[in-house]
Amino acid sequence: MNREWNPWLPGGGRGGGRLRPRICLLLLGIAGGCAGNPSSRVPGEEAPRVGDEIVACGRFFHVGAPVVLWMDPRGYDAYRVEPRFPEEVPARTPPPAGPRYASLRKGLPEDLAAKIRKRGWTLPELQGWVSQFVVHYDVCGTSRQCFKVLQDRRGLSVHFMLDVDGTIYQTLDLKERAWHAGKANERSIGIEIAQIGAYPSPDHEVLRSWYRRVGGRVRIRFPSWMDETGIRGGDGPFRPAREALQSGVVQGRRLYQYDFTEAQYRSLARLLAALNRIFPRIRLDAPRNADGKVRDSALSAEELADFEGVLGHYHVTTRKIDPGPAFDWNRVLREARDLRWGRTPR
Numbered sequence: 001m002n003r004e005w006n007p008w009l010p011g012g013g014r015g016g017g018r019l020r021p022r023i024c025l026l027l028l029g030i031a032g033g034c035a036g037n038p039s040s041r042v043p044g045e046e047a048p049r050v051g052d053e054i055v056a057c058g059r060f061f062h063v064g065a066p067v068v069l070w071m072d073p074r075g076y077d078a079y080r081v082e083p084r085f086p087e088e089v090p091a092r093t094p095p096p097a098g099p100r101y102a103s104l105r106k107g108l109p110e111d112l113a114a115k116i117r118k119r120g121w122t123l124p125e126l127q128g129w130v131s132q133f134v135v136h137y138d139v140c141g142t143s144r145q146c147f148k149v150l151q152d153r154r155g156l157s158v159h160f161m162l163d164v165d166g167t168i169y170q171t172l173d174l175k176e177r178a179w180h181a182g183k184a185n186e187r188s189i190g191i192e193i194a195q196i197g198a199y200p201s202p203d204h205e206v207l208r209s210w211y212r213r214v215g216g217r218v219r220i221r222f223p224s225w226m227d228e229t230g231i232r233g234g235d236g237p238f239r240p241a242r243e244a245l246q247s248g249v250v251q252g253r254r255l256y257q258y259d260f261t262e263a264q265y266r267s268l269a270r271l272l273a274a275l276n277r278i279f280p281r282i283r284l285d286a287p288r289n290a291d292g293k294v295r296d297s298a299l300s301a302e303e304l305a306d307f308e309g310v311l312g313h314y315h316v317t318t319r320k321i322d323p324g325p326a327f328d329w330n331r332v333l334r335e336a337r338d339l340r341w342g343r344t345p346r
Contacts, residue, residue: 054160054271056174056278057123063274064339065267067168076147076161078171078178083152096155102177105129105186121175123278130174131281131308132188133272134181137195137322141210141222143169146192156180160191160271164220164238166263168271174278184304184316189275189282193264198257198324202245211240211258218243218258241265241328248325250296250314257326265328269335269345272310276340283309284337286329294329 052067053060070077076084078100104116112125136158138146143161147169150156158180161169172178180190196210212221219237240259247256276284287295287307298318299307310333313320335345 054168054170054174054274057121057126058173059123061274061278063168063267064270065166065168067170070169070171076143076151076169076171078151078157080151085148085152088148088152100151100155100157100179101172102179103175105177107186126175127279127281130187130189130279132184133275133282133310134184134188134190134313134316135268135310135323135327136180136190136192136313137197137324137327138192139197139322140192140194141196141220142194143167143192146194147171150192158190158192160189162191162193162264162267162271164194164261164264166261166267168267181311181313181316183301184311188311189279191268191271193260193268193323195257195260195264195323198250198255198321198326200253200255202247202256204256207245207256207258220261238263240326242326246326248296250321250325251298251318253321255321255325257324259326259328260323265332265335269332270339272332272336273339276336281308284333284340285309286311286333287315296325 050062052063052065053069054063054067055061055069068075070079081098103120104113108116108129116125138149138161140146140149141164143163146161150158151171157172157176157178159170159172159174159176159178161171163169174189177185178190179185180192181188196206199207209223210221211218213219214237217239219239238261241262241264242259245256246259247254249255272282272284275282286309287299287303289295295315297314299311299315304311304316307315312327313322338345
């Protein structure tokens with residue numbers, strides 16, 4: 001978890017300063033629209049960074065929520081080949097060899113693919129290609145556990161992880177093709193939200209073990225086997241945004257799930273607003289039925305190919321049910337649209 005800077009705390013948490021979305025930055029020699037004369041900078045001078053930037057094609061963009069990048073000390077680096085948690089990978093499950101991502105997306109026109117092979121992506125090229133954002137829950141409960149399972153055990157990857165305290169972890173530059181959503185990988189950016197998931201019974205043992213009522217309110221209870229460093233205390237306890245156990249139908253199945261946290265909803269809305277501005281083809285809407293409700297089943301291959309916007313993993317394939325019936329689609333999309341156009345989220 002990122003404990004040095006938190007925009008939800010009074011004063012911002014680090015140095016007492018509040019977030020300044022328009023602050024200019026220069027990091028690793030990459031200009032980010034700064035005013036002033038770059039020649040006046042002293043070689044070797046450390047450049048400031050706010051701590052809410054995401055990266056696309058080597059360029060930095062503000063989000064308005066706490067972000068930890070793969071290059072940060074507590075970051076999760078999906079570029080690495082060796083295990084992140086070697087001491088926690090079972091001997092019977094050797095970690096996958098080689099990278100867990102691809103730099104070239106499939107289906108590109110050959111002339112564009114040839115350019116990218118030669119010198120990599122430019123942001124305008126990526127903007128013309130990326131058009132979907134896929135939302136997952138991780139069935140791990142924390143981003144740390146999620147990265148361990150994805151990276152070290154399964155040989156998969158995802159661009160973002162969103163922890164229970166609202167911290168966004170970016171593991172790859174958005175130009176990379178992460179391995180998170182099968183046939184949607186070619187045009188999408190993905191996020192794994194820390195959440196234990198949805199189940200077919202309201203008294204399922206997983207729900208009973210992960211949630212308990214304390215002082216009349218439901219809170220998340222992390223299991224004893226999990227490393228809770230950075231979770232216990234601090235911003236906790238962590239509670240579902242809506243107190244009641246939520247129920248709904250996904251892929252024709254009745255499921256039960258506790259809600260995501262307030263901090264997760266706030267950060268996700270800000271991330272979506274930022275991504276829509278960076279990648280205008282990612283519309284701030286989800287697949288909907290004729291009655292205007294968000295669709296609760298998978299799209300056909302043709303529908304998926306045509307769709308531009310925000311998807312649940314269950315929209316991509318009938319084998320998945322995440323982000324589940326508790327995910328408040330209308331809230332997230334409404335708040336993201338408000339933020340995108342400079343309005344106070346309702």
